[in-house]
Amino acid sequence: MLAVPAGRVVSYGQVADMAGLGRQARFVGRALGMLPAGHSVPWFRVIRNTGQIAFPPGSDTFEQQKALLMNEGVEVINGRVSMKRFRWRP
DNA sequence: GTTTTGACGGACA
DNA sequence: TTGTCCGCCAAAA
Numbered sequence: 258m259l260a261v262p263a264g265r266v267v268s269y270g271q272v273a274d275m276a277g278l279g280r281q282a283r284f285v286g287r288a289l290g291m292l293p294a295g296h297s298v299p300w301f302r303v304i305r306n307t308g309q310i311a312f313p314p315g316s317d318t319f320e321q322q323k324a325l326l327m328n329e330g331v332e333v334i335n336g337r338v339s340m341k342r343f344r345w346r347p
Numbered sequence: 348g349t350t351t352t353g354a355c356g357g358a359c360a
Numbered sequence: 361t362t363g364t365c366c367g368c369c370a371a372a373a
Contacts (some may be wrong), residue, residue: 269355281369286354307362311354318354322349341361 261302264330266338268306286311301325308340 263269267275269282278284289300301322305311312319314336323333332339 271356279369280356282355283353283368284355284370287371288354290354300354305354306356315360322354337362 261272261299263302266304266308266326266331266340266343268308269311270306272303302329304338307337308331308343309337312336339345 269285270280273279273282273285276285285303289298289303291330292300302325303311310319310322310333312322319336323336326338327334330344
C-alpha cells in the first residue's frame with residue numbers, strides 16, 4: 258500500500274515497484290495528481306529518487322509538502338530531503 | 348495513429 | 361553526496 262511510515266519518505270520508483278508498476282514512476286506521479294482532495298494517501302511523503310521534491314520551489318504544493326515533511330521530522334533543505342538519512346544507517 | 352509532455356530513474360562528472 | 365544529461369513508459373492532445 259501507499260502507507261509510508263511517518264518520518265520516512267519514498268521515491269516514486271519505490272512506490273511504483275511496491276505497487277507492481279515497475280519503473281513506471283511517472284504513472285505514480287500522474288495517479289497522485291489525479292487523486293481527489295479527500296485522499297488518504299500521504300503523497301507528500303513521495304519524492305523523487307534524487308531526494309528532491311517533485312515541485313518547483315515557491316509553489317504552494319511545494320511549501321505544503323515541505324511543511325508536512327518537516328512536521329514528520331524529515332530534514333528538508335533547499336527544497337530537498339536529506340536522503341543521506343535514508344541511505345544506510347545514520 | 349503519431350507527437351509531445353510529464354509530481355521520474357539511472358548513469359556520469 | 362550533489363548536480364547535470366539521457367533515456368524509458370504511459371497518457372493526453
